[in-house]
Amino acid sequence: METKNTYSFSKKKEVAKEKLGIDMETNTDNQKVRMTKKLEKMFGHIDYKHPPELCPVRDVMSVASDQWSVLIILWLGYFPVLRFNKLKKFVYGISNKVLSQRLKVLEADGYISRKAYAEVPIRVEYSLTEFGQNYVEKLLELTEWMHLNSPKVIANRSKYGSFGDL
């Protein structure tokens, strides 16, 4: 998977130039070049004409960057372990159904672990796995940025006028 690269950067540049009339060489800024390298790593190996279902990154991200999933993971990063109803309290506004769905998917994808204790009434504890801890760190970098910049965005938005929501 690492070695196979059916769609190299030079090939991409070709396509960009010939089929789309875009000259990649206009990328001069260092920062942009670094960014392009990273993007190349992610997009370079795929043909942009292939069905998006074949892109595992899209797939995985759609779970991990889901609004509810993010909140669940963040709160589980905050508290070491949480039970279903506690979690529901923190992830304010989530319904039983959605919470339970997300928890199942997040468990399946390896972010969280679920421990059920055979008591009466039953007790279930959710916590982050090693992998989930790993992810929450990445996520925090993003949410930190969001926390920092959301005022700007809100300001922009109202300056721009009242357009659609999402």
Add this chain to the structure above:
Amino acid sequence: METKNTYSFSKKKEVAKEKLGIDMETNTDNQKVRMTKKLEKMFGHIDYKHPPELCPVRDVMSVASDQWSVLIILWLGYFPVLRFNKLKKFVYGISNKVLSQRLKVLEADGYISRKAYAEVPIRVEYSLTEFGQNYVEKLLELTEWMHLNSPKVIANRSKYGSFGDL
């Protein structure tokens, strides 16, 4: 906004202990403590019982972490400037309607800029703003992680069984 903190960490611990039966002091690991600090910065100032609509971070993130928005921003990070139909080709699978919606919102939120040239036929060029460049860097860190780890997730998923999608 920075100084106002109606819901301090110690208060949070109180609530956690008294109302939810969670002892925050079980956080021993250094990494977890750092994480908790960050989370505190984001969640500490809000009462988790307040309506989620009041949380600007949720709001801003729902736009910025939207699947289509992410792809648009990434491709605009790859190519310095793209026109509507080029963009549509790269963000494979997106419809006119959604692309146009997302572009409008992303412009309103300050990530991208739109330049229309009064030619016939009309030409419109989209590119990242300074702010958008800023964001795409953050985003790339996350997508890099995704690119790196999606195989693990897929593996986990199939190991776990065939459960729901998303």
Add this chain to the structure above:
DNA sequence: CCGCATCCTCTCGGATACTG
């Protein structure tokens, strides 16, 4: 207490056709 099953609503988003 956990969370599934059901029902029902309602928004998102795809397809197509049309205009400046």
Add this chain to the structure above:
DNA sequence: CAGTATCCGAGAGGATGCGG
């Protein structure tokens, strides 16, 4: 070319009630 307008279907997600 760059969108808008309209229609329509799928499915996400909320509320409730029940079972383990």
